[in-house]
Amino acid sequence: MLLQPKKTKYKKYFKPRSLPRITTKTQKLNEQSCFAIISLESGYINVQQLEAARQNIRRKIKREGKLEIVLLADKAVSNKPTSARMGKGKGKVNHWVAPILAGKPIFLLYGIDKEQGFPALKAGANKLPLKIKIQNI
Numbered sequence: 173m174l175l176q177p178k179k180t181k182y183k184k185y186f187k188p189r190s191l192p193r194i195t196t197k198t199q200k201l202n203e204q205s206c207f208a209i210i211s212l213e214s215g216y217i218n219v220q221q222l223e224a225a226r227q228n229i230r231r232k233i234k235r236e237g238k239l240e241i242v243l244l245a246d247k248a249v250s251n252k253p254t255s256a257r258m259g260k261g262k263g264k265v266n267h268w269v270a271p272i273l274a275g276k277p278i279f280l281l282y283g284i285d286k287e288q289g290f291p292a293l294k295a296g297a298n299k300l301p302l303k304i305k306i307q308n309i
Contacts, residue, residue: 212303216269225296232292237283243270
């Protein structure tokens with residue numbers, strides 16, 4: 173599963189800048205019987221981390237229910253090899269990252285009971301580089 177855009181306006185973007193870091197506010201969601209992984213700090217999550225978390229959650233819930241990924245990795249990060257000399261343009265796109273602001277959900281899980289949903293999201297959250305909380309909505 174590729175979590176990158178099919179088409180972008182530009183091939184290469186500027187480096188992602190730092191986002192505001194930590195907050196205590198979280199977004200309220202209106203869905204019933206839903207669990208969410210909510211970020212408590214801002215930052216960037218790359219495609220490999222999102223995919224590892226998704227696979228871990230799906231494995232724990234035995235592919236039942238519905239798992240929704242709220243983020244889209246739409247910022248390309250490019251780099252040049254360390255042996256390259258200065259000049260000669262910008263490097264190739266290395267990986268894609270998704271910016272996440274504090275208080276926003278990353279994953280939403282529908283149609284699973286509490287005994288199965290909380291441990292699954294906890295296992296998936298261990299693959300993410302940010303401080304998170306799991307919220308029953």
